[in-house]
Amino acid sequence: MSETRTRPKRATIFDVAAEAGVSRGTVSRVLNGEPYVSQSAREAIEAAIDKVGYVRNTAARNLATQTSGAVALIVHEPHAVFVEDPNIGAILLGTNTALSDADYQLVSLIIDSDRDTDRVVSYLGGGFVDGAIVVSAREDDPITAALERLHIPTVLVGRPETAPELPSVSIDNRTAARDITERLVSTGRRRIGMIAAALDRDSGRDRLAGFRDALGDAFDDALVVEVPLYSFHSGQEGMRQLLRRAPDLDGIFAASDAIAAGAVDVLKEAGKRIPNDVGVVGFDDSAWALRCQPALSTVRQPAGALGARAAELVLDEIRRGERQRGVVLLPTEVVWRDSA
Known part of the structure; x- marks a missing residue:
């Protein structure tokens, strides 16, 4: 025999007023943090809220104020990269901390397909968020x-x-990539290749440009392999291609730490010693850098601070109603470990 369950009736502001023995207006003033309410009335209302189980109707409040109290973090990456890339997690946590401090809710939206794009665009048009932060935006996105x-x-x-x-x-991806490549060159490497990723966005293109800047006349386009994603599997595939093209490679710049970890895996399978035979450097200083054996030389970028600063900027625009154009650049540094 099936049992029909009904949703319990939601306590209202009228229930609170009746329980506390005050007017609805007095309850409203307490809920809105307004003055001119006696301490005894305030205490009675707070006790009544606990007793009747009143929860403020956020949807109704948002309808009245034309705000949602939420900011979207839109990540334009496949699901596998979203889970695998520690930088995205750090950006998310940095964003959430800044929004939480301002009493805003974070809404995470992941773009993995054209269908996701259509769904998210429709959602954004519904007024469910007051602002948005976009991670990994593509050209003509x-x-x-x-x-x-x-x-x-x-x-x-x-x-x-x-x-x-x-x-x-x-961050200044181009300068950071140039700096770590120059450091790799200074170890005496002469046949240096790159596994370049995400060339459909600024970070990937700028890291390739910085690599080219560092090598100058020694740059060889045949020693650059392009892969689609900042991922471990892309690093494996890219390294296999490079070894087929140039088995005498003695240096690798990987466009991310996850790519570098995949490259290290393939190099070890091929019997290459790191750093004796091949020096490897990455980019991010993520958890991948310390998973590698030996530990990875890399560029440290402040992923958490990127998320927090983006949240501060979007909150400022929400409050002021004015957009501040321009790019805020956060600093990076080369972290040198045993892989090179």
């Missing part, structure tokens, strides 16, 4: 175009050239 069209306060983590009107928080 329909998400950023929709955010601009909807006039939703938006900050990018990264700086795609096709969205110059939107403020962004980033």
Whole structure:
């Protein structure tokens, strides 16, 4: 025999007023933090709220104020990369901390397909968020175009050239890539290749440009393999391609630590000693860097601070109603370990 369950009746402000023996207006003033309520009435109302189980109707409040109290973190990466990449997790936590301090809710939205794009664009148009932070925005990204069209306060983590009107928080990927490649060259390596990733966005293109800057006339386009994602499996595939092209390679710059870890795995399978035969450097200083054996030389980027700063900028725009254009660049540093 089946049992029909009904949702319990939600306590209202009228229930609180009746229990406390005060007017609805007095309860409303307490809920809104307004003055001119006696201490005894305030205590009676707080006790009544606990007794009747009153929970403020956020949806009704948002409807009245035309705000949601939420900011979207939109991550334009496949599900596997979202789970695998420690930088995304650090950005998310940094964002959440800054939003939480401001009493805003974080809403995570992941773009893994065209269907996800359509769904997220529709969601954004429904007024469910007051602002948005976009991670890994591509060139001509329909998400950023929709955010601009909807006039939703938006900050990018990264700086795609096709969205110059939107403020962004980033690092100087080109200079950082140049610095670590020059350090690798200084160890005496002469046949240095690169596993380049994510060339459909600024970070990937700038890291390749920095690698080219460091090598100058010694740059060899045949020693660059392009892979789609900042992932371990992309690193494995890229390293296999490079070894087929140039088995005498003695140095590798991987566009991320996850890629470098995949490259190290393949090099060891091929009997290459690290760093004796091949020096390997990465980018991010994520958890992948310390999982590698030997530990990975890399570029440290402040992923958590990127998320926190992006949240501060979007909150500022929400409050002021004014967009601050431009790029905020956070510092990086080369961290040198035993892999090179």
